[in-house]
Amino acid sequence: MLKDFNEASEGxxxxxxxxxxxxxxxxxxxxxxxxDKVIYEKNKEQIDNINNKVKRISMELMRNKPQDWNNFMDAxxxxx
Numbered sequence: 693m694l695k696d697f698n699e700a701s702e703g704x705x706x707x708x709x710x711x712x713x714x715x716x717x718x719x720x721x722x723x724x725x726x727x728d729k730v731i732y733e734k735n736k737e738q739i740d741n742i743n744n745k746v747k748r749i750s751m752e753l754m755r756n757k758p759q760d761w762n763n764f765m766d767a768x769x770x771x772x
Contacts, residue, residue, distance in 0.1 A: 696745060700738040706731055711739070718743050 701711040714732055717724060718739060724732055732739060754761040 693745060693749065697742055700742050704735040704738045706735060711735070714739055715742055715746075719746055 697712075697715075698708075701708045704711050706714070710731065714724075714728060714735070716722075717728065718732075750761075753764065
């Protein structure tokens with residue numbers, strides 16, 4: 693997954709941090725500001741590819757290791 697993320701990030705025209713930030717907003721369902729919408733449209737393919745991989749991995753974790761999924765969700769939601 694890290695290799696895929698790095699390749700997608702390098703294939704985009706934004707910094708690694710901004711790529712991560714865009715992916716994070718997409719995964720968490722946070723609305724994009726107008727500036728982010730423009731950046732997303734220019735890098736849609738790379739961001740969506742990684743987002744789809746995150747979704748597949750999360751479904752596998754939820755199905756096969758529900759306790760790990762619950763721990764992950766607890767950690768994720770404790771930041772909000």
